[in-house]
Structure formats: C-alpha cells, structure tokens
Amino acid sequence: MFQSSPIPYWRRQKENFCLQGCKCTKCSKFYYPKKYLCTCGCEKLDPIILNGTGTLLSFTKINLPPAEFVGMAPYCIGLIVLDEGPKIISQIADCDDINDLKIGMPVKTVFRKYYSCGKDKIINYGLKFIKANSHPAQ
Amino acid sequence: MKIAVIGAACTKFGELWTKSLQDLLAESQLKALQDAQLKPNQIDEIFTGNMCAGMFSGQMHLGGMAAQILNTKCPSTTIEGACASGSLAIRAGIMAIESGQAQVVMVNGVEKMTDLDSSIITTGLMGAGSQETEHFVGATFPALNALIARIYMSEFRLTREQLAQVSVKNHKHGALNPNAHFRREVSIQDVINSQMIADPLTIFDCPPISDGAASLILASPEFAKKYTAKKTIPVYIIGSGQACDTLNLSQRESYTELVASQLAAKQAYKMANVTPEDINIAELHDGFSIMEIISLEDLGFFKKGQAGKATELGLTTFGSKLVVNPSGGLKSKGHPVGATGVSQAYEIVKQLKGECDKRQVKNAKVGLTHNIGGCGTTAVVHIFAQE
Numbered sequence: 001m002f003q004s005s006p007i008p009y010w011r012r013q014k015e016n017f018c019l020q021g022c023k024c025t026k027c028s029k030f031y032y033p034k035k036y037l038c039t040c041g042c043e044k045l046d047p048i049i050l051n052g053t054g055t056l057l058s059f060t061k062i063n064l065p066p067a068e069f070v071g072m073a074p075y076c077i078g079l080i081v082l083d084e085g086p087k088i089i090s091q092i093a094d095c096d097d098i099n100d101l102k103i104g105m106p107v108k109t110v111f112r113k114y115y116s117c118g119k120d121k122i123i124n125y126g127l128k129f130i131k132a133n134s135h136p137a138q
Numbered sequence: 139m140k141i142a143v144i145g146a147a148c149t150k151f152g153e154l155w156t157k158s159l160q161d162l163l164a165e166s167q168l169k170a171l172q173d174a175q176l177k178p179n180q181i182d183e184i185f186t187g188n189m190c191a192g193m194f195s196g197q198m199h200l201g202g203m204a205a206q207i208l209n210t211k212c213p214s215t216t217i218e219g220a221c222a223s224g225s226l227a228i229r230a231g232i233m234a235i236e237s238g239q240a241q242v243v244m245v246n247g248v249e250k251m252t253d254l255d256s257s258i259i260t261t262g263l264m265g266a267g268s269q270e271t272e273h274f275v276g277a278t279f280p281a282l283n284a285l286i287a288r289i290y291m292s293e294f295r296l297t298r299e300q301l302a303q304v305s306v307k308n309h310k311h312g313a314l315n316p317n318a319h320f321r322r323e324v325s326i327q328d329v330i331n332s333q334m335i336a337d338p339l340t341i342f343d344c345p346p347i348s349d350g351a352a353s354l355i356l357a358s359p360e361f362a363k364k365y366t367a368k369k370t371i372p373v374y375i376i377g378s379g380q381a382c383d384t385l386n387l388s389q390r391e392s393y394t395e396l397v398a399s400q401l402a403a404k405q406a407y408k409m410a411n412v413t414p415e416d417i418n419i420a421e422l423h424d425g426f427s428i429m430e431i432i433s434l435e436d437l438g439f440f441k442k443g444q445a446g447k448a449t450e451l452g453l454t455t456f457g458s459k460l461v462v463n464p465s466g467g468l469k470s471k472g473h474p475v476g477a478t479g480v481s482q483a484y485e486i487v488k489q490l491k492g493e494c495d496k497r498q499v500k501n502a503k504v505g506l507t508h509n510i511g512g513c514g515t516t517a518v519v520h521i522f523a524q525e
Binding site for chain 1: 255256257258260261264270271272273274275276277278280281282284285286288289292333334335336337338339386387388389390393
C-alpha cells in the first residue's frame with residue numbers, strides 16, 4: 001500500500017536530513033527539492049545545503065491523517081518560504097495549539113522522527129520546522 | 139471543433155457496497171450504449187479514466203476490462219491524471235475522432251473507493267501530489283487545500299461563512315439529483331461546526347469518498363447526423379482545453395489562483411468562440427469548497443476576490459444568469475475520482491437536452507465543465523452547446 005522499502009529514503013537522505021537543494025550555475029536561482037532544469041534553461045544546477053530558516057506563508061492542522069501518520073495526528077503542516085527563495089511544505093513541530101501560528105512568523109528547521117515503515121519498522125527521520133525563537137524540545 | 143455526444147450515462151454515486159469496480163463500469167457502459175442506441179461493434183475505440191484501481195482494488199489495465207465487458211476487440215486504453223482522469227479520457231476521445239482514427243468513441247470514468255478504510259484512501263489520493271515531499275511529511279490532500287484556503291481568506295477577506303456557502307449551495311442542488319451521494323440540505327452552521335479535517339476545512343468543505351461510474355459516446359458530426367437523425371438530438375463539444383502546473387504545490391508562484399485552469403479555459407473559450415458571459419451552466423471542480431471560489435475567478439466568471447461575495451449573494455445558484463454545479467458538484471453528488479470528469483459532462487449534456495427534471499436549468503444553451511487533477515497540477519475545460 002505504501003512504501004515498505006527504506007531504499008527511497010536512503011537515496012534522499014541529504015534532502016531530508018540536511019535540506020540539500022540546488023543552485024543554478026547560470027542565474028543563481030535556488031531550488032528545493034533538487035531540480036533537473038532551471039527555468040532559465042540551464043541544466044547545470046549544483047547541490048547546496050540551504051540554511052533552514054524561513055517564513056511561514058500558511059499552515060493547517062491535520063486531524064484525519066494518512067495511514068502512516070495515524071499515531072501522530074493531530075499535527076500541523078506549514079507552507080514555508082526559505083530565506084534563499086524556495087518554498088517547502090513541512091510539519092511544524094512542538095505546536096499543540098494552531099492559534100500559536102501566524103502567517104509571516106519566522107521559522108527554522110529541527111531534526112525529528114517522521115514514521116516507521118516496512119516489517120522491520122525502520123524509522124524515517126527528517127526535518128520539521130519550529131518557531132525561530134524557540135528552543136527545540138529535547 | 140465539433141464533436142457530437144450521442145450517448146451519456148451515469149450510475150448512482152455513493153457507498154455502493156454490493157457493486158464492484160467491474161459492476162460499476164459495466165453498468166455505465168451498457169447504459170450509454172442504450173442511450174445512443176448503438177451496438178458494441180459500432181464503437182471504434184474506448185478510453186477509460188481511472189486513478190486508483192491499481193491501489194484500491196489491485197486491478198490495473200482497465201482498458202482490457204472495458205473491452206471485455208463489451209465483447210469487443212477494438213483499441214481500449216486507461217487514462218490517468220488524478221482527479222482529472224475522466225476529463226482527460228474525454229480529451230483522448232475527442233482527439234481520436236479529430237485525427238480521423240475513429241468515428242465513434244466510448245469514454246468512461248470509474249472509481250471504486252469505499253472498500254477501504256479512509257486513512258488508506260487518504261494515502262492513495264496523496265499520489266496526486268508529490269510522493270517524495272508532500273507525502274513524506276504527511277501533508278494530505280485536504281491539508282494542501284487548507285494551506286490554499288488560509289492564504290486566500292487572508293488575502294481577499296473571504297469569510298468562513300462565504301466559504302461554507304459553497305457547500306450549502308451544492309448540497310441544495312444535490313438534494314434534487316437522484317444520482318447524488320448525499321441528497322440532503324445543510325446549513326452554514328452545519329458546515330462550520332462539522333468535524334475539523336484540516337483547519338480551517340471541515341468535513342463539509344471536503345468531497346466524500348464515493349463509488350461510481352459515468353460514460354459518454356462521442357461521434358464525428360458526420361456520423362451523428364447520419365445515425366441519430368431519427369433518434370435523439372446530439373449535444374456538441376465545441377471547445378477543449380488542458381494545461382499543467384507544478385506537481386509540488388510548494389513550487390507555485392501564486393496560491394490564490396490556478397494557472398493551469400486559466401490556461402485551459404482560455405484555450406477552450408477560444409476554440410469554442412465564446413466568452414465566460416455566454417456560459418449558462420457550469421460543472422466546476424469543487425473538490426474542496428475553496429476550489430469552487432478560486433475556479434469561479436480563474437474561469438472568468440467573477441473578478442479576482444469577488445467569488446465569495448457572489449456565492450453569498452446567490453449568483454451561482456438556480457435563478458441566476460449562471461448556475462454552478464446544478465448536479466450538486468463533487469461535494470454533494472460525490473467524487474468517485476476517475477468518474478468525476480465524465481459525470482460532469484453527463485450533467486451538462488442532460489441539462490442542454492432539458493432532461494434534468496427538478497434541477498433543470500431553464501434556457502441553458504452553453505455549458506462548461508472544469509476538472510482539476512491534484513491541487514491544480516492538471517486542469518481540463520470543455521465547452522458544450524446544443525448546436
């Protein structure tokens with residue numbers, strides 16, 4: 001039904017763990033996730049680690065989760081514009097009350113668990129976002 | 139362009155426990171043949187729109203299934219484009235006739251969804267977006283629409299009540315449609331106070347999980363003239379448009395419009411030589427209430443930021459110049475994903491023929507269907523007229 005192999009996540013470890021995007025060698029535009037062809041027409045895009053800081057453009061709280069996230073709901077999802085320019089959809093961590101979130105709020109990345117998959121229950125980790133001025137919960 | 143619709147059929151939409159994927163497809167195929175008064179061997183080619191049968195029923199290759207049902211050996215192909223699969227199948231049918239390859243084409247749309255738990259359906263439908271990024275973080279389809287809704291509401295001061303009015307209106311229409319999944323009216327308070335799915339969208343802002351199928355028989359104008367002279371009067375498809383935007387919602391320039399819808403509409407209007415003012419009835423993709431608001435503007439019916447107010451004032455319901463989703467739309471009629479686009483066309487065809495009984499729109503001359511796949515990744519627009 002859903003991905004039971006850890007291989008796709010292994011392949012995407014730099015994008016998921018370090019927020020690796022890319023930068024066009026011709027027009028300097030940044031992208032996340034990786035892009036194969038820049039809108040300027042250039043095919044040479046170099047991988048680059050993005051800062052992980054940005055601004056919240058929109059947000060929601062999910063009560064009806066997909067099968068893999070049943071144990072995690074409710075959780076918040078945000079649309080974030082990163083300081084370098086690309087936008088990303090990610091989870092907002094450490095947020096019990098959606099009223100704490102505001103459009104325009106500064107946010108930063110934090111390393112967290114997503115879900116486990118397959119019969120071996122291998123845990124998938126990745127980046128989530130928290131309020132920029134908060135200290136991540138231990 | 140002029141393609142005749144000489145037959146149309148639709149099953150009831152809903153939780154149809156006793157019916158399988160194949161039962162639904164066969165029912166609409168045979169009803170459409172009956173409507174057109176054709177025999178299976180008169181069909182030159184078949185296109186079937188479907189999104190998730192591979193996942194939900196373990197059944198792919200619906201082209202083969204559709205041909206087997208009719209005992210035919212003609213070319214038969216499955217078409218997939220998420221929630222727009224049905225309209226894409228219609229476009230494939232149009233192109234087969236326009237190219238001269240076929241004279242008569244059967245187009246189907248089908249989806250069987252209710253055999254599975256809603257969390258598995260939610261996972262399946264996330265395939266309409268980006269698996270690697272949106273699915274990985276658990277951003278469901280309602281969540282992506284909620285992100286859009288929050289931005290639109292904040293930018294254009296759309297009120298929660300105006301947004302809810304979309305569902306109230308579509309339920310009012312659907313109550314008059316015998317094929318609809320939910321045939322009851324709801325109030326603004328019912329919508330706002332119902333179960334929260336992805337804040338600010340409640341369950342009454344979301345389309346239901348439904349089973350259903352719909353079919354059309356398309357034909358070249360020459361065939362239609364020769365064959366249907368003594369039978370029913372055909373309705374014609376006079377415009378068709380399709381466009382794409384990014385698969386990842388995060389890579390869009392704007393979140394208060396769907397560029398793919400605008401481009402598809404522009405192509406279709408130009409081909410049909412009509413303007414938005416000429417349209418009397420429209421079946422819009424109200425997969426989530428916010429999508430009807432945005433689409434009313436993308437298709438040129440209202441100015442940017444005005445669709446919420448227009449909906450509140452009743453400018454999209456019976457008695458107004460333009461009636462939107464007379465069938466009840468995805469919200470009330472139901473949303474068997476692959477069937478939706480074909481069922482929209484079924485509604486417009488029946489309306490233009492004056493066969494819609496209690497929900498009949500008076501003096502309907504030109505109709506439009508608008509079908510979206512993903513959060514505006516694929517958009518398809520078709521325009522229909524009596525002659």
